[in-house]
Each structure stands twice: as C-alpha cells, then as structure tokens.
Amino acid sequence: VNNPVNNEIKLSIVGHPNVGKSTIFNVITNSQRSIVSDIPGTTRDSIDTNISYQNKTIKFIDTAGLRKRGQIEKGIEKYSTIRTLKSLENSDVSLLILSAEKLITSQDLHISGFIKDLFRPCVIVLNKIDLIDPEILQNIKTEIKDKFKHIPDVPIIFTSAINKKNIDKIIPIAIDVYNNSIKKISQKELNQCFLDAITKKQPDSKGNKRPEIHSIKQYKIGPPGFKFESTNYDSIHFSYKRYLENCIRKSFDFSGCPINLRFVKKVH
Ligand SMILES: Nc1nc2c(ncn2[C@@H]2O[C@H](COP(=O)(O)OP(=O)(O)O)[C@@H](O)[C@H]2O)c(=O)[nH]1
Ligand SMILES: [Mg+2]
Structure with a gap:
C-alpha cells in the first residue's frame, strides 16, 4: 500500500455474506485472459491470488474464503470483521460488493465505515441486478451515493455475476481508481x-x-x-x-x- 511495486495492484473484495463475492471472484479469475496463481498471503491462513491484466499484476488479497466451496466450508465461513479490516488495510483498492436484492444492511454500513476510516480507494459493485426491476436502479444509485458522501464520485458498477454481466468492467475501473489514487498533480x-x-x-x-x-x-x-x-x-x-x-x-x-x-x- 502507498508504494507501487512492479505494477502490482492489491485489491480486496469485501461485503457481507451471500452478496456474490465468491461468484464474482470466480468469474474474474476464470476468464480467458487471466493467468491465475495462488500464493501464501500476509497472514498465516490467507491465500492471495494473482492475475495478470494487460501489463499489470492484480493481486487479490486474502482469497482463501472466496475460494471455499461446499456445505461444510460454507457453514464455518463467517463474516469476520477482523478479516475484513485486514484485507482492507492490505489493499490499494477495495471492491465493496453489495446486493441489489437486499440493499444497504447494517453490515454494509459497517464495512463502508471501515473503508471510510481507513481511507481506502473504492469501487462499489452492485450485484444481483437480475433480481430487481431495472427502473429502481437509479434510486438505488442515489441511495448508495448518499451513503458514500465521503467519496462523492465513487464508481458504481451494476453487475449480475450469474449472468456474467458487467463483470469485465470491474478490473479496468479498479485500475482507473488505483491510478487516480497515485496521481501527483503538478x-x-x-x-x-x-x-x-x-x-x-x-x-x-x-x-x-x-x-x-x-x-x-x-x-x-x-x-x-x-x-x-x-x-x-x-x-x-x-x-x-x-x-x-x-x-x-x-x-x-x-x-x-x-x-x-x-x-x-x-x-x-
Ligand atoms: N440472482 C443472482 N444470484 C447470484 C448472483 N451472484 C451470486 N449469486 C448467488 O448468491 C449466492 C451467494 O453467492 P456467493 O458468491 O457464495 O456469495 P458470497 O458469500 O458473497 O461469497 C449463491 O447462491 C450465488 O449463486 C447474481 O448476480 N444474481
Ligand atoms: Mg464466499
């Protein structure tokens, strides 16, 4: 963080359970152009995942939880505040995943509070848009903007991970946000x-x-x-x-x- 090394950008994927974090992560890392490698992360039980995108390495921070599959693992996979805080701290840009189906829960507010307190550059991904009437998207956007007043122009991407809709926009926009965050004005x-x-x-x-x-x-x-x-x-x-x-x-x-x-x- 704060120190760009080898064109590497560290991303965290945060959001409360069931919003589609794992699905989004899988769609991104399974796409054709990405080369995936898992490497031990900064904490003992964490795994980071690298993909290459254009001339950059995108490092997803602490993806162990995102990769877990199956009922037993799902049962023990809990929302962990400390884990979320750690991945936020270790990342250059955070992807905050929200679900259009169940908008702005108290946990979302907690997480957006952390993002604010930690001063993280951020992209908001509003997932599961297939479940709602497109007409209410604009209202949702206004509601999200209202909750993110501290970043007045935060990008909001509307996605449907199960339909792979707009998932390909996430990385380019995250890279733009990263570039903004390291911009030095003359x-x-x-x-x-x-x-x-x-x-x-x-x-x-x-x-x-x-x-x-x-x-x-x-x-x-x-x-x-x-x-x-x-x-x-x-x-x-x-x-x-x-x-x-x-x-x-x-x-x-x-x-x-x-x-x-x-x-x-x-x-x-
Ligand atoms: N309708 C719909 N369901 C989705 C979408 N993305 C994920 N899901 C489903 O939501 C559930 C939780 O997804 P998951 O990726 O495990 O969420 P996580 O807990 O945030 O990692 C699963 O049943 C997914 O199939 C989406 O865009 N639309
Ligand atoms: Mg998951």
Missing part, C-alpha cells in the same frame, strides 16, 4: 485550481479571526492528500473545506478516492 496546476477556488469564494470570518489560506501542496499520494498553509486555520469552517475538496475534484479526476485535506499554520 504544483502549477494545483496553484491554478487553488487560485480559482479562493478567488470565487473566501472562507467566512469568525469574528475578527479571519482565516486566510496562502498555499496548497500535495503532500502524499495513495490516497491523495493536500496541505493548506493558513493563518487562523482553526476557524476554517467544515463547509469551506468541503468546497475546496469539490474544487480539487472538479479540476482533477480522483473518482473512487477519498481525499485528505490538512490545514496547517503558515510558516513565515
């Missing part, structure tokens, strides 16, 4: 975006403590973070921070990526 472009933003709208004053933001720097990638040097940065309102984030997102494609904004004291 200082020149960043300055331009920042100047436009503060020219259009200044932060509100709190009494006589008027915040003034002097500069912007991208201080990290994977996922991206931006640092603003400011005076009276304590009094910059949340809504202004969100405004700045939106300006950044409008200028540069960070879809699927959380963005970290830090406001620091201006050094003279």
Whole structure:
C-alpha cells in the first residue's frame, strides 16, 4: 500500500455474506485472459491470488474464503470483521460488493465505515441486478451515493455475476481508481485550481479571526492528500473545506478516492 511495486495492484473484495463475492471472484479469475496463481498471503491462513491484466499484476488479497466451496466450508465461513479490516488495510483498492436484492444492511454500513476510516480507494459493485426491476436502479444509485458522501464520485458498477454481466468492467475501473489514487498533480496546476477556488469564494470570518489560506501542496499520494498553509486555520469552517475538496475534484479526476485535506499554520 502507498508504494507501487512492479505494477502490482492489491485489491480486496469485501461485503457481507451471500452478496456474490465468491461468484464474482470466480468469474474474474476464470476468464480467458487471466493467468491465475495462488500464493501464501500476509497472514498465516490467507491465500492471495494473482492475475495478470494487460501489463499489470492484480493481486487479490486474502482469497482463501472466496475460494471455499461446499456445505461444510460454507457453514464455518463467517463474516469476520477482523478479516475484513485486514484485507482492507492490505489493499490499494477495495471492491465493496453489495446486493441489489437486499440493499444497504447494517453490515454494509459497517464495512463502508471501515473503508471510510481507513481511507481506502473504492469501487462499489452492485450485484444481483437480475433480481430487481431495472427502473429502481437509479434510486438505488442515489441511495448508495448518499451513503458514500465521503467519496462523492465513487464508481458504481451494476453487475449480475450469474449472468456474467458487467463483470469485465470491474478490473479496468479498479485500475482507473488505483491510478487516480497515485496521481501527483503538478504544483502549477494545483496553484491554478487553488487560485480559482479562493478567488470565487473566501472562507467566512469568525469574528475578527479571519482565516486566510496562502498555499496548497500535495503532500502524499495513495490516497491523495493536500496541505493548506493558513493563518487562523482553526476557524476554517467544515463547509469551506468541503468546497475546496469539490474544487480539487472538479479540476482533477480522483473518482473512487477519498481525499485528505490538512490545514496547517503558515510558516513565515
Ligand atoms: N440472482 C443472482 N444470484 C447470484 C448472483 N451472484 C451470486 N449469486 C448467488 O448468491 C449466492 C451467494 O453467492 P456467493 O458468491 O457464495 O456469495 P458470497 O458469500 O458473497 O461469497 C449463491 O447462491 C450465488 O449463486 C447474481 O448476480 N444474481
Ligand atoms: Mg464466499
């Protein structure tokens, strides 16, 4: 994570039981162009699975549970918070699988909370669309967007794993999100975006403590973070921070990526 090695992208597949994680994983890894290899993962009982896609290695993190088949294994395969957290932590991009049949359960909310807290770049896969009326897809999309406000432009892919519908879109979109997450914006472009933003709208004053933001720097990638040097940065309102984030997102494609904004004291 945070350190691209050999064009390798680590993906985790998360979601509560029965949404279709194993089916999706099988369709992806059984497709013609992929070469599959299993390698011991980072924890004692985990297996990672590599596929090659174009010139990249896609490493699915902790796929032991996804490969398990049969009744006995199904019985003991439990939803494990710790396991989910571990694979999220070890991945560059998470695929959050939801089922269109049973939308946004409390477990989905937990998992999306982890994704948020861990600042994971993310792709949402809404599976089992064969079970619902296509007319309600738009409503579902709105509902998901509402739950993922911290990533305003998170990609949502509608799939039917049993019909193999749209499964081939998952990896290319995950790669796009990964590329967004390691994108480094030039200082020149960043300055331009920042100047436009503060020219259009200044932060509100709190009494006589008027915040003034002097500069912007991208201080990290994977996922991206931006640092603003400011005076009276304590009094910059949340809504202004969100405004700045939106300006950044409008200028540069960070879809699927959380963005970290830090406001620091201006050094003279
Ligand atoms: N109707 C429908 N059923 C699906 C789809 N994907 C998976 N399933 C079924 O949902 C059940 C759970 O799938 P599985 O991949 O084991 O889910 P997991 O627990 O998330 O790994 C199985 O009976 C699958 O055949 C889909 O797109 N549509
Ligand atoms: Mg499974």
